Amino acid sequence: MTIPPAVEAKGLYKVFGRNPKDVVRRLKAGETRAQVADAGTAAVIDASFTVQPGEIFVIMGLSGSGKSTIIRMLNGLLQPTAGEVLVQGSNVTTASPGELRGIRRRSMSMVFQHFALLPHRTVLDNAAYGLEIQGVGKAERRERARDILTKVGLGDRVDAMPDELSGGMKQRVGLARGLAAGTDILLMDEAFSALDPLIRRELQEQLVELQQELGRTIIFITHDLNEAMFLGDRIAVMRDGRIVQNGTPEEILTDPANDYVAQFVQDVDRARVLTASAVMERPLAVPVSAGIRGALRVMREEQVGEVYVVENRRLVGVVTDRAVIHAVKGGTTDLRTIADRSVHGVGPDELLTDIVEQAVGSPVPLPVVGESGRLLGVIPRITLLAALGNVPATTQSMPIIPATALELAAEIGRLEPGALAHAAGAADGAAAATEGGEH
């Protein structure tokens, strides 16, 4: 690809102190942050990452972990002690002050934790500030600022002064100022941290929407893991100046790099992060061509009460043991006619929080269906609960027990002798599983 990454950080170090270069040398030689504390404060140690265009990259860490220092090195507000930053291919670290101003105007704007609005200017002129610096004429920049303000829901407050707005509104202005500047990259430094939880959620959702609409690259700093998980396409977790893990939210949640990250992700609202595809299990499916007997055999072998029916790997429906028994009685052999097609699958990218309700209402494990109806996996209720509770999901061998074994037995009684032999296996299995579960 010829498109350069939006932002590339290579081996960034930032040390505050008397002899920063020396501290970097010692850190490179393997000394720890605590060991060099006498010579200087190592705010950022050997941070490297790449941010692709159009992605939301979250840098997450507690206060003092160096995340705010990193973001300020990206736009040159702080000069790295070692390492370099490339923004859309141009080197920020070696740029002259004039070139740096040019990069900032063209490529990256910023949203601040405490809004940093100009208190003596109206909302409209605040939002137009970036364009003003770029030298855009008054009428045009005001028009563009007005458009963006309308997008963030402040179209009716353009003439207000910042002091007249609530915190959430102020940050909308801050966001509008960043977006209106028209730069490809938006740096957001703890942008929502000073806001009430409800307002914060609202702005997070709005940011995701705006990002999808405008396709900007966003580098977002936060100390709130839930926020990081919700917003981030990728997350870099920082601790004591180092990036300890860099991955997708799911990777960080399901495969934490070390105890620190694991401990950190313990309290995450997993339902808002994990997607259906992350927790789904191998589906029990029979092709239509296998017929009733095939379905029955699978049920018996796997000791389950229902299987999914697929045709060319596409989901047709689900057949239950009861339907099979009826079919055997009625002499039908085509699985297609007895499959229950009312089961609605969920998409692989749907968040658990969105499928819980469906899972609870569904009598069978939820099928996860991909493009053109392909059956990708299933999510039994127990798996869902295990995923939400962060306990190991050992459900693979746990069969779904028919609701009423007695009813089933009664139906078996009405079957023809030939079919009974097949069906009995399934019923026995179910009964055995019931006993097994009680002990």
Added chain:
Amino acid sequence: MDIPRIPLGDWVETFINWVIDVLGGFFDVVSTIFSGFYDGVAWLLATPPFWAIILVIAAIGWLAKGWKLAVGAIVGLLLIAVLDQWENAMDTLALTIVAVVIALIIAIPLGIWAAKSQTVSTIVRPILDFLQTMPAFVYLIPAIFLFGVGVVPGMVATILFAVAPGVRLTELGIRGVDPEVVEAGNAFGATSGRILRQIQLPLAMPSIMAGVNQVIMLALSMAVIASMVGGPGLGKDIIQALSRTDIALGFEAGLAVVIIAMILDRITSGFGNAKRGRKRATSATANDEAPDAGAETVVVHAG
């Protein structure tokens, strides 16, 4: 006393003499400019009839704060007129205005520079302490040598005495601007001149206006003392009253100074507040409180 005495005063005198010899021409130029400036302003204030001046000042008061100040200014200035101190008062006002303008031309850029550079700040601070605490009369002595007797030495002494709070409060105001807002300017690629003009100066304005207010008050108090070296104005009558122990004259001239001080103070603090009012700073932050507090204490000083 067997401790050897250091003749520091003699050295300073020698130095001043040297300065006069070497830079005499320069001081002549300065003197010409200052006195020309003063003559112009004094002419402007003395030429129109007194009621016209009163109306103009009342109008400014109205703009700055409202009708109450306008009425107060009219009553106060009429009192000065009926006490037969009008001409003296206008001379003092002219001296004050010229001194303040020159002091601010020095103070505000110096304050900005001190805010930007720690080195400048470290150098300027003790000098300001020196200027502010040295008894005001002492400035008059070298000033006479440098500029001769008349309005200019008084003006120079006034400027030296009054410049300090202007520098200090400008520096304080600019340093007190929320660093995140300055960072925002940088982050969007603004030049430092633009950040100064569009962010730092506007946000430091309450503090700078408090500085302007202080400069005016100090200049007014010094303008009276300047009459000791032949400066015109109310000070002349006060010193005369002092030497003759003339209570009546002393009180009248002194009252005129108080009235002018109060009007100037209310007008400048009014303009400072008006700036703030436009910003709609409903929540009174520490920064916003400062000018008011400064204004109240200063009246005492000037009176």
